[in-house]
Amino acid sequence: MNIPFSHSRALQPLRNFAAACALAILLSGCQSMGTEGLVSSTAPPEISGPAASAIAGDMVSRLAEQIGPGKATIALKVDASHFGQALEAALKGWGYAVVTDQKTDSDATVIPLAYVILAIDGQVLARLSTNSVELGRAYSVTVSGATPASALSLMRRG
Secondary structure: OHHHHHHHHHHHHHHHHHHHHHHHHHHHHHHOOOOEEOOOOOOOOOOOOOHHHHHHHHHHHHHHHHHHHOOOOEOOOOOHHHHHHHHHHHHOOOOOOOEEEOOOOOOOOOOEEEEEEEOOOOOOEEEEEEEEEEEEEEEEEOOOOOOOOOOOEEOOOO
């Protein structure tokens, strides 16, 4: 008689992950970027600096695979979170010029970039969005860092 209950408990992490993914998909429709520019970037303040740096480093390396390393200026609206600071540092580390509130010359190629970080059931869902590509991935977070907990989700526009 205990077999169904133990099987049900074994599936709980999968159910939690599926719920988190469904929530992320629903929220992505609400926060897509239009012609007006960037959405406000958000990240929870409770993500540690090492975890934020690990997530930002991984996501920026994947972004560079899609748009080319250091070929453009990134327009980034950051919040005061550890992730916003880590993302800016990771972008600069990959050779991108980063502007936050400044205007750029009209000759420069500027790619608007927004991010959304959601903490759900012990995992973190990270999403980077530009006008041409969106990247998303779930991470397992510890105090000392973060490791990918899902495959990279990639959506190209246009």
